[in-house]
Amino acid sequence: MPATQSSNPVAFQKCIGIECGATYSVDEVHVACPQCGDLLDVCYDWARATPPASLSQLEQAWARRSDPLEFSGVWRFRNLLPFASREQIVTVGEGQTLLQRSDSVADYVQLGSGRLFLQYEGMNPSGSFKDNGMSAAFTHARGVGATRAACASTGNTSASLAMYSATTRLMQSIIFIGSGKISYGKLSQALDYGALTIQIVGDFDDAMQRVQQVSRDLGIYLVNSVNPFRLEGQKTIMFRVLEALRWEVPDWIVVPGGNLGNSSAFGKAFAELRDLGLINRLPRLAVINAAGANTLYELFERRGLRWNGGRADMSIAQQYYAELDAAKRKASTLASAIEINRPVNLRKCLRALETCNGVVREVTDQEILDAKARVGAGGIGCEPASAASVAGAKRLRAEGIISESDRVVCILTGHQLKDPDVTVAYHSSDRERFERVLGQRGVTAAPFSNRPIAVANDLQEIIRAIEARR
Numbered sequence: 001m002p003a004t005q006s007s008n009p010v011a012f013q014k015c016i017g018i019e020c021g022a023t024y025s026v027d028e029v030h031v032a033c034p035q036c037g038d039l040l041d042v043c044y045d046w047a048r049a050t051p052p053a054s055l056s057q058l059e060q061a062w063a064r065r066s067d068p069l070e071f072s073g074v075w076r077f078r079n080l081l082p083f084a085s086r087e088q089i090v091t092v093g094e095g096q097t098l099l100q101r102s103d104s105v106a107d108y109v110q111l112g113s114g115r116l117f118l119q120y121e122g123m124n125p126s127g128s129f130k131d132n133g134m135s136a137a138f139t140h141a142r143g144v145g146a147t148r149a150a151c152a153s154t155g156n157t158s159a160s161l162a163m164y165s166a167t168t169r170l171m172q173s174i175i176f177i178g179s180g181k182i183s184y185g186k187l188s189q190a191l192d193y194g195a196l197t198i199q200i201v202g203d204f205d206d207a208m209q210r211v212q213q214v215s216r217d218l219g220i221y222l223v224n225s226v227n228p229f230r231l232e233g234q235k236t237i238m239f240r241v242l243e244a245l246r247w248e249v250p251d252w253i254v255v256p257g258g259n260l261g262n263s264s265a266f267g268k269a270f271a272e273l274r275d276l277g278l279i280n281r282l283p284r285l286a287v288i289n290a291a292g293a294n295t296l297y298e299l300f301e302r303r304g305l306r307w308n309g310g311r312a313d314m315s316i317a318q319q320y321y322a323e324l325d326a327a328k329r330k331a332s333t334l335a336s337a338i339e340i341n342r343p344v345n346l347r348k349c350l351r352a353l354e355t356c357n358g359v360v361r362e363v364t365d366q367e368i369l370d371a372k373a374r375v376g377a378g379g380i381g382c383e384p385a386s387a388a389s390v391a392g393a394k395r396l397r398a399e400g401i402i403s404e405s406d407r408v409v410c411i412l413t414g415h416q417l418k419d420p421d422v423t424v425a426y427h428s429s430d431r432e433r434f435e436r437v438l439g440q441r442g443v444t445a446a447p448f449s450n451r452p453i454a455v456a457n458d459l460q461e462i463i464r465a466i467e468a469r470r
Ligand SMILES: *Cc1c(COP(=O)(O)O)cnc(C)c1O
Pocket: 128, 129, 130, 156, 157, 225, 256, 257, 258, 259, 260, 261, 262, 263, 337, 338, 383, 385, 386, 413, 414, 415
């Protein structure tokens, strides 16, 4: 139960280790359990809180959109993440996202019409779902009086941190990135918003280790998804999906897996809704890795690692990481947002997979880029990592695990304009560019490319080029 003297009588932090289960006040800042090193959850004593009596009751917020807390796609669900006082909440209007039915992508995945939906989180203020979590992390950070916040990032966490820091002026932002591992769309955001940017020689996994050390040593507030408050914000993505489906639970939620914060948050969201009696069934969860960064796939599907009611055999993961180190194998995929070999939320994700009877798949960069082109042609567009969800749904459909009549929601985690290099290279007729950007990653073809047509500056030739495409 909650530690004494907490500023919040309802919320507390709790270690996910079932042998430990230590609890801490929400006024404390931890990125791991001080007693055993495991991850922490934010938990609620629901009997002392005021969760909604029904999900449809949440729609009443729509009539009060002039209130910034009701306008926010995160905070209008605040009764389902009651860890902060009203005055403490930080919002910049995140979570104005939409669930779009896409029959063209359904065709591609071989689902029936009206069966596939894209949850477009690229509409967030900084262009990715990370803003859902960042508003929650900033809210907690404000509550504990932090003045500096840091993250390691493949790009979107840093863009989000830098944006919240610039907009709210509550904290200085410090971002750690690996060398050459960040798309220009994302790096340009962090620089533009004025973040202190530290580029270290190494990859994301190296940057992640360093930022944890530096934050500990300097007392800087860490906003990576090891921060349990971030995941509270990310739960609301599922609340909005349900809302858009008129509170009907879909059959599948398909999400790309990198550090596994999102998948963990989704599992927690559904477990809580179930425990509160607000839903009576759970969707299945599919987490999709890139084949070049497939730790979860390897551990869950190949080596049989399971949450096992909290008794996961983590030696399986230790063994795998030792093998990666021995082989000096680094994560490698064009989907840079999920180019991660040591997912920090692995244990929480295993728990989510158990809650939601989940599966894990890996997809190649070729499959990712082809799916991305189909998403773009369907009119929304996304960055490469996001399209892993669609590529994964296609695989699961081909395997018969997703059936034709299932209702499937794929999460599009980031905006189309985050990584234009990859998109232009895919559609380019310039073979040299294709090879340079994509070829080294094993992408050999672009079956859905829309090539620009080069013509001389000549009226007749231009007309001929246009008429030929009628
Ligand atoms: C961060 C990110 C991911 C990975 O999400 P995790 O919660 O780390 O698994 C996927 N796609 C995009 C666009 C991201 O920014």
